[in-house]
Amino acid sequence: MKTKNEAACAALLLGCLALVVGCGEGKSLVPSRKAPSYRTAPIARTDIVRTVSATGSITPRNSSKGIPVGAQVNGKLIKLYVDYNDVVTNGQVVAEIDPLVYEANYKSAIARLHMANAGVMTSECSLRQREAELVLAQKTYDRKKALAEKKMAPVADLDSAEESLAKSKAAVESARAALASAKAEVENAQASVDQAEANLSYCTIVSPVDGIVIDRKVEEGETVVSSMNAVPVLTIAEDLDTIWVAADIPEADIGGIQVGQDVTFTVDAYRTRFKGKVKQIRKASTTTSNVVTFPVIVEAENPGQKLFPGMTATLSIETARAENVLAVAAAAFRFRPKDEDRDRIAGEIPRGRKIWLAPRKEGDPLEYVLVEEGVTDDSFTSIVCEGVDAYEGREAVVGYQTANMAAMDGKDSTNPFMPKFPKRNQNKGTAPEPKK
Numbered sequence: 001m002k003t004k005n006e007a008a009c010a011a012l013l014l015g016c017l018a019l020v021v022g023c024g025e026g027k028s029l030v031p032s033r034k035a036p037s038y039r040t041a042p043i044a045r046t047d048i049v050r051t052v053s054a055t056g057s058i059t060p061r062n063s064s065k066g067i068p069v070g071a072q073v074n075g076k077l078i079k080l081y082v083d084y085n086d087v088v089t090n091g092q093v094v095a096e097i098d099p100l101v102y103e104a105n106y107k108s109a110i111a112r113l114h115m116a117n118a119g120v121m122t123s124e125c126s127l128r129q130r131e132a133e134l135v136l137a138q139k140t141y142d143r144k145k146a147l148a149e150k151k152m153a154p155v156a157d158l159d160s161a162e163e164s165l166a167k168s169k170a171a172v173e174s175a176r177a178a179l180a181s182a183k184a185e186v187e188n189a190q191a192s193v194d195q196a197e198a199n200l201s202y203c204t205i206v207s208p209v210d211g212i213v214i215d216r217k218v219e220e221g222e223t224v225v226s227s228m229n230a231v232p233v234l235t236i237a238e239d240l241d242t243i244w245v246a247a248d249i250p251e252a253d254i255g256g257i258q259v260g261q262d263v264t265f266t267v268d269a270y271r272t273r274f275k276g277k278v279k280q281i282r283k284a285s286t287t288t289s290n291v292v293t294f295p296v297i298v299e300a301e302n303p304g305q306k307l308f309p310g311m312t313a314t315l316s317i318e319t320a321r322a323e324n325v326l327a328v329a330a331a332a333f334r335f336r337p338k339d340e341d342r343d344r345i346a347g348e349i350p351r352g353r354k355i356w357l358a359p360r361k362e363g364d365p366l367e368y369v370l371v372e373e374g375v376t377d378d379s380f381t382s383i384v385c386e387g388v389d390a391y392e393g394r395e396a397v398v399g400y401q402t403a404n405m406a407a408m409d410g411k412d413s414t415n416p417f418m419p420k421f422p423k424r425n426q427n428k429g430t431a432p433e434p435k436k
Contacts, residue, residue, distance in 0.1 A: 040358045040395035041329035048327055048375045048382050050320040052256060056247030056298070058267070058311040060237035064246060066214050066309065067238060070230030071097060072202040077233070080220045088207040088236060095233055097224065099203040106196040113189035120186055123179035130168065130175040137161070137168035211236040214309060237309055243302045245276065245313050248286065248293035256319035257281055263298045265315040267307065274307070276300025278317065322375035325382040326389070328355060332396040333373060333381060341366050355383070358395040366397065 060066050071077075075097040082094045144161040147153035215235035218224060224231045245265060249257055261278045280297040287293075298315065300307075332355045342349065344365040357367040369391060374382030383391070 037401050038358055038397045039399040039401045041332055041398050043326055043328045043383065043391050043394050043396055045324060045392060046327050046380065048320075048322045048325060048377055048380055049318060050256070050375055050377045052249065052253045052317045052319055054247040054249055054253075054296075054315045054317065056245045056265070056296075056313045056315055058307050058309055058313055059244045059246050060211070060214075060240065060309050061242055061244055061299075062238055066235040067209055067211070068230075068232045069094065069205060069207060069234040069236055070232045071095075071205060071224045071226055072230050073097060073102065073199050074223075074225050075099075075101065075203065076223045077218055077220055080216075080218070082213050082216075082234065084213055084216060086213045087211075088213060089210050090207060092207045093204055094207050094213075095205040097203040097205070099200055102196065102200040102203055106193070106200050109189065109192040109196040113186065113193050116182065116186040116189040119182040120179065123175065123182040127172070127175035127179050130171040134165075134168035134172050137165040141165045205233060207236060209236060209238045211238040212240055240305045240307075240309075241302055243300060243307050243309075244279070245298040245300060245315060247296050247298065247313075247315050249296050249317075251285070251292040251294065254281070254294045254296075257296055257317060258319075262318045263300070263315055264318075265298070265300070265313040267311045267313050269311065270306060274300055274313075320375045322382045325374065326392055327374075327380045327382045328396045329398055330376055330379060330381045331398040332356070335397050335399060337366055337397075338400075356397040357391070358397050 057064075077095060078098050079096040080094070081096075082088060088094060141158075141161040141164070144153055144158045148155055148158040213234055214237045217232045217234065224233070245263075257278060259278050259281060263276045263278060264273050265276065266273055276298045277300075278296060279299040282295040282297070285292050285294050296317075298317075333353065335356055337356055345368070346365075349368065350370065352370050353372060354368045354370050357369060359366065369385060371383050371385040371388075374384045376382070
C-alpha cells in the first residue's frame with residue numbers, strides 16, 4: 001500500500017507532465033478573455049422627477065420663534081390666566097400687572113386736565129373784559145377827537161384818550177395770547193391723560209393673535225421691569241394647524257426653486273410624509289464657510305397638530321417632472337467615442353448634443369442620435385428628439401468596457417454599477433400620499 005507522501009508525489013508528477021504536453025501542443029492554460037466592448041444602458045420609458053433636498057426647521061406662521069407677548073409697564077404680575085399649550089384668541093386677557101400706581105397717575109392726569117379747562121375759562125373771561133375796555137376806550141377816543149376838532153377840548157385830553165385806546169388794544173392781544181396758552185395747556189393735559197390711560201391699559205396684557213401658548217417667561221407674583229423694550233411674558237404660536245418650514249437652499253440649487261412648487265418632508269418623530277408648497281423665496285443670503293444659502297419658506301398643513309415648532313425636517317422640493325417619457329442614464333450624454341470608432345462611421349458627424357447607440361450586431365459601427373436633454377434627476381435624463389419613440393428598447397453607450405471587466409461581467413455587457421430605472425408611478429409628487 002502506498003503512503004500519503006508517495007501519492008502526493010505521484011499527483012505532482014502527473015501535473016508537471018500535463019503542463020509539458022500542453023506547452024508542446026501550443027496551448028495556454030490561461031482562460032481566454034473577451035475582446036473589449038461597450039458599457040451600455042437601456043433607453044426605456046419611465047417617470048423622471050427632479051428634486052432638491054434640504055434640511056429645515058418647523059416654525060409657527062409669520063414668526064420663526066413665535067409671537068412674543070410682553071409687558072410694556074413695570075409692576076408686579078398679580079394674575080396669569082394661561083399656561084403652556086393653552087389655546088388663546090385675539091384680544092383675550094392672558095395676564096394682569098398691579099394697576100394701583102397707574103390708576104393714581106391716570107386720576108392725577110384727569111385732575112390736571114380739569115385745571116387746564118378751568119384756566120381756559122378764566123382766560124376767556126379776561127379776554128371778554130379786555131374787549132369791553134377796548135370798546136369803551138374807542139368811544140372815548142372818538143368823542144375826544146370830535147371835541148378837539150371843534151376846539152372844544154384840549155389836545156392833551158385827545159392824547160390821553162389815544163393812549164388809553166392803545167393800551168386797551170394791547171390788553172386784548174395779551175388776553176388772546178393767554179387764552180391760546182390755556183388751550184395749549186389743555187391739549188398737554190389731555191396728552192398726559194391719554195398716556196396715563198394707555199399705561200393703565202397696558203396693565204392688562206392681551207393676546208394679539210389666535211394661537212397656542214408655547215412658552216411662559218414669568219410666574220405670578222414676579223415683578224417685571226420694562227426699560228427700552230417690552231419684557232417677554234408669553235410666546236404664542238399663531239394657528240399651528242398650518243405651519244412653516246424654513247430651509248436654507250444653496251445658491252447652486254436656488255435657481256430651480258419657484259413659489260408654488262410641491263414639497264414633501266419628513267421629521268424624525270413620525271414615519272409619515274407631509275406635503276406642502278413653496279410659499280416664499282427670500283433674497284437675504286447667508287454665507288457660512290464660503291457656502292451661500294438662501295432661506296426658502298414652505299407652508300404645510302399640520303393635521304392633528306403633530307408637528308411642533310423646532311422639529312427638524314428633511315425636505316424634498318420637486319423642481320421638475322416628466323411622466324411616461326423615454327429616458328437613458330445621464331452618463332450616455334457624457335460618452336465620447338474613440339477616434340477609431342469615429343473613423344468607421346460613414347459621412348461627417350454633425351455637431352450638437354447626441355447619444356451613441358450600441359451596434360445592432362457585432363462588427364457594425366456605432367450609431368448616433370442628435371437629441372436634447374429633457375428633465376433630469378442627475379441619474380437619468382429624458383430624451384427629446386424627432387421620432388424619439390423609435391429608440392425605445394435600444395442600448396445607449398455610456399463607456400468602454402475593458403477585457404477584464406467583460407470577463408468579470410460574464411455574458412452581460414452592461415455596467416452592473418449603473419443606476420436602475422425607477423418603477424413608474426412610484427414617485428408621484430416626490431413621495432407617497434401622507435397616511436390618513
